[in-house]
Structure formats: C-alpha cells, structure tokens
Amino acid sequence: MRGDEILLRSLKQEGVDTIFGYPGGMVIDIFDAMVRTFSDDFKFILVRHEQAAVHAADGYARATGKPGVCIVTSGPGGTNTVTGLATAYMDSIPIVVFTGQVPTGLIGNDAFQEADIVGITRPCTKHNYLVMSTDELARTVKEAFTIAASGRPGPVLVDLPKDVTQSTAQWDYPTSIELPTYKPTVKAHLPSIRRAADLICQAERPVIYAGGGVITSGAHAELRTLAEMTGFPVTMTLMGLGCFPGTHPLSLGMLGMHGTYRANMAVNDSDLLFAVGARFDDRVTGPVSEFARGAKIIHVDIDPTSIQKNIEVDVPLVGDARDALSRLIEILEERGPQTVNKEKLTGWHAQITAWRNEQRLRFDRTTTTIKPQYVVEKLYEMTAGRAIISTEVGQNQMWAAQYYLFDEPRTFLSSGGLGTMGYGFPAAIGAQVAFPDKLVIDIAGDGSIQMNIQELATVAQYKLPVKIAILNNGYLGMVRQWQERFYDNVYAHTDIMCAPDFIKLADAYGALGLRAETTEEVVPVIKQALETDGPVIMDFVVEREEGVYPMIPAGKSITDVILI
C-alpha cells in the first residue's frame, strides 16, 4: 500500500474525521488520495493560511477534547504552522500536524521548499518526527496520536518526505503501542492524597485555584463535588474558565492580573490554596515571594515539571486531576460529613462577599458611546451564556473572560500561554466545524482580527455561521493601556484607526456586516446577528480609551492593584 494511503487509513483508525490544511507540492499525493480514495471519510477544511489551519485544529481540539489534525506542505507551509504549534504547546492542546518534506534523498541539500521543520519546531512541540521510511509510517502516526493526547497533552508534528508517501509498505496498523520511554504518570500517591485531605479538614480560609488541566482531564464534575462538599470557593485561571460554573455561588471568577478583586484578595489571605491543573503562571502569581504567603499549598498536576517549578508547594500530587480529585472525595466521604466543617467557613465567605461588594467588576453604564464591557455583557445575556466563545488577544480577551460567565467546560477558547493575536477567528472555525449547530462567537479586537482575516473566505466556502464581534477601539488597546499607565501616555505605534471598513470587508467575502456606534444600537445588532444563518461580522465602535480593570501591574501583587 502506498504511503499516502497508509497515512489516511491510519488517521481513520485514530477516529479522525476532520482535517484542516493547505496543499502544496510535497503533500500533493496525500491530497490526491484524500479526494480519490477517501472522499467519504474526511471532512477537509481548506483554510487560507497554514497558521489558521493549526489554530482551527486547536479550536476543534479544545471544543471537542479530541486531537485536531492538519496537513500542510513543506517549507513555507511548515514554517507557517510554528505560531499555531507554539500556541497549542503553551496551552497543552492535543493536535497532530503533518508537514510535507522534500524527498529523503534531497534532505539537507537546500532543496526547493526545504525547511528543517523538525529542528524548527522541537522546542514548541511535545514531540516530533521525521519519517524516513514508509515502513515506519503507520507506527509513527500511532505514536504521534498517543503522545499528543495522553499525559499532559500537546502538539506533535510528523514530517513526511515526499518519497515516503509515494513508496509502498505493508499495511499493518498497531492497535496499541508500548512506548518504553514514555510513561506519563497518571496516579497520584495515596499518602499524599491523605495529607491533602488532612489540610482540607483543617482549613479556615481555603481557596480552590483551578486551571485548564481540570478541563483536559474531564474533572469538572469532580471539582464541583469537591467544592460543594467542602464549601470551598473556586477561582479559575484564564485557561480554566468553564471548568467550574461561573454562575455558581462558590465561583470567585478569574484570578490574576485582570482577575476579580475578591479572587485575588481571597488567594492572598488564604490559609489553604488547592491548586488543580494550574501552573502558577506569572500572570497569576505576580512575584512568587508575595503570593499566598500564609497558605499551605496543595498542587495537583499531571506534569512533574510543573510542580515546584514556580512555587514551593506543601503537598505535590503528580497525577491525573480527575483521578486525584475522585480519590480525594472518596477519602473525605469516608471520614464523614463532620470532618469538613462548613460552619467554620462562614466568616471566610462573609469576608469574600464583603470584598465583592467593595469592588465589583464595573463600568460606566450611562454613556452613549459603547462600552466594550457592555457588548460582552449583552452577548452573554442574549446567548443565555450558551455560546462557544473564542477570543483574540488583548483587552477583548480580558473583557470576554470577565463578563461572559462560562458554566460548561470547552466553551471558552483562548490563547492563554502564548497570547496569540489572530487565534480566535480560526479557533472559532475549528469549533464550528466540530459543532455545526452550536453558536460560535469570536470576541475580537480590531487589531487581532486583521491577523487572520483571510479566513473569511473559509467560512464563506464552508458556510460556517461563525459570528465575529469586534470590539473596535482603533487601538492595539491592551498595549495602549500599558502606555497610558506606565509610559506617560506616549502611544508609540498603537493607533490603528487606519483600518478596513469591516462592513464592506464582510460584504466582499459574502458575509453579513453590521455596525453599532451607540449603546442603544448594540442590542439590535446582536439580535440581527444571532438571527442570521451565515457568518456575521459585528463591528462595535467602542470607547477608544477604555481600560481593563482591576489590573495588577506586572511584577506586583494584589496590594498594588489598580481598581479603575
């Protein structure tokens, strides 16, 4: 069997039914086989830039939990995937990217469209492969999917020289494989779980700090059980939004640089911090010496390198979050209801409520000029919180995180670790392809949306009803906000008023464009967009110099918070 056929058959074996990609000389055989032999097996989405293919696969993976798949050509096709790979790597998203490569005999010769993509992507993939013979192909695909999706997930790249896809080999797909050098730890030690249970029973000012790992491991139900049985409040990282219901009375909202006042105050004053699937990123902790100083810390993470990396913890639990949480719950249940004394927490909850009343998320509701927060709030209300939301990066991302409450995991898609402008729109495409009947909205900035705007052609071609809500402030707003606060209002190259007319642009691509310029126009525009079957760009002309608050300046702690 030819290599191209082995590849596509292997993908079928892995349960792949959707592929994002872009053709070129070194993958022409694979594309040919895809159309001639496998046309019923895969939904193929032809994007307009390889970066978008990777983000779309990433969005698909975040929304479904299944690995996303891309196929692109060698050289520039491969190098265009780098940002997407790095984005997925930072956020631990399982994707498998196949790149074409020049024939094995030409590798190293600076052949046409040759790039050492394995070398280039080594530090931004969980693992990568150069397949040197057709015999290795099936096994490599199996390994790639195994590695991408297990342990702490991540992107895997497989480089396929043209002759490897053209030559033949025996079809022999391994049903399961042993990787002797890869054993992702999955079960936390029982004695450590017991110690965690002890600390939980003693805590008087506890906070659960939940991150993306809860979503990855599917531990949201366990997390909720734990929170409800202990009465512990829960704060989430940007990546964790949706892992615990945002509308739950125990939710403190997001923590960190633009987190809620109560979440950051609670962490700061806590005597027990229960971190699960989170990695103490600097955007969360500020200076670690100041972070949760009075707290004992329990840290559940599947990746041993995350533990004791940024912060010293008292009880490390290396293992799958879902497994660790369910065993912890069992232990707490065995000890009986009295062991966790919820009464003891009454004062703590009162304190948290006081913090909330003291400093709520807020904006001026009296203006005619549109406040971007108002747009997000209305999107939330008018979609009843049920949309899949992707975001770009910048202020738009933070307002989305603050004002849209996520009750379900896998409904908030955002580039957290890398902060990739241009991520949101293609990610929305990936989610929409996975869930054709769900409402998918990209909350965008006017800067970010222009980084992958070409994908309007993709949504037009596949009739994907993705909605884009541009919070159009005419600025690279987040950078402008820093310049306002920390650089004496010198707006060095952040004014982007010179932009396309997004209505005409939508029209040019065959999408619907709608604009709101005053507060009262916001609701009608959203309403019309939600009633439209096809793709829509909503251009909200918002208050230009609105800022995201609260804000803890980089390298500072909650005591230095800027409230407005």
Add this chain to the structure above:
Amino acid sequence: MGTRHVIAVLVENKPGVLARISGMFSGRGFNIHSLAVAPTLDTKLSRMTIVTDGNQHIIEQIIKQLRKLINVVKVQDLTDHEYVDRELILVRVKATEDKREEVLRITDIFRGKVVDVTPDTITLEVTGSRSKIEAILELLTSIGILELIRAGTVAIARGKKTPKAAGCPE
C-alpha cells in the same frame, strides 16, 4: 552559581536526540559544562554524562525536564550517590631542551602518557578525576600549554548499577 552536578542520562540512540537535550538546556537557560555521549553495549541506547550546576531547585527542574523528553529512558543525578568520574585530556606543551625533563617528570607523576614529541613540543594524554586534571593543568600552564583538548567528564556510580534500559523511567 550552585553546586556542580553530574547527571547520567540514558537515551534512545536516534537522530536528533542530542539536539533535543541540548535544546532543552539552552531554551530553559540551564548550563552545560560538559557533555559526553556514546552508544552503550546495547547500541539502541546511548549514555550521556552531563555536568551542570545550579541550586537544588534548578537541578530538580533539569532532571524533571530531561525525564519529560520522549526519547529519554532514564536520568540519574550521580551527585546524590558515590560515583567515580574521569576525564581524558590531550595537551600539547612547549618543551624545549631545558623544559623537557620537567614535562616528563610531571607526566610521570600524574601517570600520563606521551603520545607525540617534536623538537620543541610534547603531547600528553592524561586521564583522571577532575582534581587530578586541574592539578596537572596548573603545572603545565606555567610551562606553556599550546593546545588543550578535553573530552568532557564521564562518570559511573560506585557499587550499584548505573542507569539501565530495563524498567520505566522514574
């Protein structure tokens, strides 16, 4: 600067593995003082000896990050145990008539070997622990070193066995 650590790493003998290891060190800002690598008896595996430094926290990260790499079979910080380390050097020294005796005497004391002689140079091969190598280099420096090649440290645990292929990585 923290303490010196000698780390033994057993890896799959495949293309690109060395780049993965060295890339992990450079990308995360860790030091490599020396790195020696060659296949083991089982040619599917290679054994690396990496000498690095750092405080306990850094060394712990280095070891965990090494273990996280897919092609790494086993990692052991030899510094935790008793171990023997050796380094091989080739060194060419200035050895004109009047210095030749002295060079040969030093070579003798340090159990080195003369591997090449010209009218005014002598090339030596010396093997030894770090302190021994440092000591001879100090003596030779005062005479005049023309060229020095160090092979990098190799090390082995005393008594019990060093990393083996069998079993899963810790």
